[in-house]
Each structure stands twice: as structure tokens, then as C-alpha cells.
Amino acid sequence: MTDDGGQSHLSRLADQMEEVQLRAGDILLGHAADMLKDDNVKPWELRYLSARLYEALGDALRVAESRGDRLSSPTVDDDASVTPDDGPEPAEGVSA
Template identity: 45%
Template sequence: MTTSNELRLLPWTGPDGKPCFLSTDENDGYMSRLADNIESVQLGTATELLNQAIGMLATDTAPNDMRLLAKNLTGALRDTLRVATSRGHRLDSRPTDHPFR
């Protein structure tokens, strides 16, 4: 099993909004693959919302539509930051004999 400083931050929260972590030595295990897939969906959603925002900012958009966009962008940014944090922690926990470190 991984040590406590090698826990993977998962791309979702628990029912109470607290972060969820995964402790495993298997990078290709079911939960790791599920987390990878969800991260991919979250990043894809963020990309789509960014493109939508660029288009909406170039036009005269109704305030309610902009408010909805801001709400969706906020959620996408939260998810993207969680993905970046998780991936950053996993980079930090690589073995020190890694050739790119």
C-alpha cells in the first residue's frame, strides 16, 4: 500500500464535501482507472465551457446566461484545480531515481 503522503486525491468529494483519497499500489486498478476517466471528463467539460465563454463574451449575452456560465465555470475551475493538485502530488511522490527529476 502507499504511504500516507502518497494518497491520491480523487476527482470527487464525499457527501459532506470533504476530499476523498485513494490508497493503492495499483495505478491501473479499477478505482485508479475510474478516477483517470472522471478527470478526463472534467477537463473536457472545462475546455468546452472555456470555448463557450469565449463565444459568449464576444456577443451581447443576457445577464442570466452569463450568471449561469459563471456558475458552471466556477465548478469546472474547482474540478480542474483538484485534478492539478492530485497530479502534482503524484509527481512529487515519484521515486527520486526517476530520470526526469
């Protein structure tokens, strides 16, 4: 969401578009989880899903980048470290 409280028409429109894009990505993730559990999924179905996930990820990255441009960067503790184990768990049946 915008950091100006969504005062302008353009800010409200941008917020609405971001919400739609992120919701679409969330729905696609649900479809992906279902399809990855199904041994009968056709290759063309997986290619189609992959293309839609690619688009949704691009949208999500643009949203994050846009928000990051508007917000100051948080400081990171010198003691904090990030390891590969800190990320989300892969979907069941998917190897990392």
C-alpha cells in the same frame, strides 16, 4: 492521469473522471469565448456560465492538486523568472 499506469480499477476510474472534468471545462471555455463576443447576452446567461466555469475550475484544480500530490515537485532554475506576461492571452474583447 495516474502515475501507476492505471493498473487498478480505481485508478482507471479516476483517470476517466479527470478526463470528463477537463473536457467539460474545455467546452465551457468555448461557450465563454462565444458569449463574450455577443453583445446580446443576458445577465442571467453570464451568471449561469460563471457558475459552471467556477465548478469546472474547481474540478481542474482538484485534478492538478491530486496529480501534484502523486508527483514530485520539479526543480526551478534560479535564473528562471515568471512575469505576468508569461500567461495565456485573454480572450478577444476581454481586458486583463
